[in-house]
Amino acid sequence: xxxxxxxxxxxxxxxxxxxxxxxxxxxxxxxxxxxxxxxxxxxxxxxxxxxxxxxxxxxxxxxxxxxxxxxxxxxxxxxxxxxxxxxxxxxxxxxxxxxxxxxxxxxxxxxxxxxxxxxxxxxxxxxxxxxxxxxxxxxxxxxxxxxxxxxxxxxxxxxxxxxxxxxxxxxxxxxxxxxxxxxxxxxxxxxxxxxxxxxxxxxxxxxxxxxxxxxxxxxxxxx
Numbered sequence: 001x002x003x004x005x006x007x008x009x010x011x012x013x014x015x016x017x018x019x020x021x022x023x024x025x026x027x028x029x030x031x032x033x034x035x036x037x038x039x040x041x042x043x044x045x046x047x048x049x050x051x052x053x054x055x056x057x058x059x060x061x062x063x064x065x066x067x068x069x070x071x072x073x074x075x076x077x078x079x080x081x082x083x084x085x086x087x088x089x090x091x092x093x094x095x096x097x098x099x100x101x102x103x104x105x106x107x108x109x110x111x112x113x114x115x116x117x118x119x120x121x122x123x124x125x126x127x128x129x130x131x132x133x134x135x136x137x138x139x140x141x142x143x144x145x146x147x148x149x150x151x152x153x154x155x156x157x158x159x160x161x162x163x164x165x166x167x168x169x170x171x172x173x174x175x176x177x178x179x180x181x182x183x184x185x186x187x188x189x190x191x192x193x194x195x196x197x198x199x200x201x202x203x204x205x206x207x208x209x210x211x212x213x214x215x216x217x218x219x220x221x222x223x
Contacts, residue, residue, distance in 0.1 A: 107151025
């Protein structure tokens with residue numbers, strides 16, 4: 001059983017960067033989960049954050065030990081929800097969560113749609129140059145959900161796997177999209193994964209059409 005800690009955030013300004021709702025606070029008791037996410041949670045740039053395919057972000061709590069070792073001088077800041085997650089758990093990682101997985105959570109049903117794509121706002125939020133690049137390279141990205149069925153959820157209700165719909169783990173999706181050299185067949189395989197988000201399908205399809213991997217610096221570094 002994987003019992004989640006729940007976090008929501010509101011949009012605030014960041015000096016030297018654009019406004020963001022990456023700063024989250026813990027929510028206790030029941031909260032409504034609708035098709036666009038947890039009640040009270042906001043997204044600043046809805047073109048690249050949030051929406052039906054990216055309504056909820058989960059991050060493995062055990063990854064924070066790795067980041068504490070990587071950045072010992074900033075170790076104190078590496079604890080949930082430092083990376084802007086809505087759900088923090090132990091025991092669920094990119095290796096054992098798969099694209100298309102459907103989980104029951106309280107009254108709701110949620111489906112894994114894609115790994116999180118780290119962006120430059122993490123660099124400002126953590127005050128670490130190119131932290132987004134490190135997250136992507138290590139594969140410790142977490143993942144996103146769409147809401148298949150709305151309902152009340154709480155930290156007292158576990159995430160229970162009810163349907164596995166593909167053979168591609170979140171870790172493998174990260175490897176295909178972020179780590180491997182150009183591979184048209186692997187992109188097509190990932191596009192066939194049940195539940196994959198529209199934005200990832202578009203990115204992969206554009207790679208197939210253009211015959212190359214897109215420049216990721218704008219997302220990762222804001223340039």
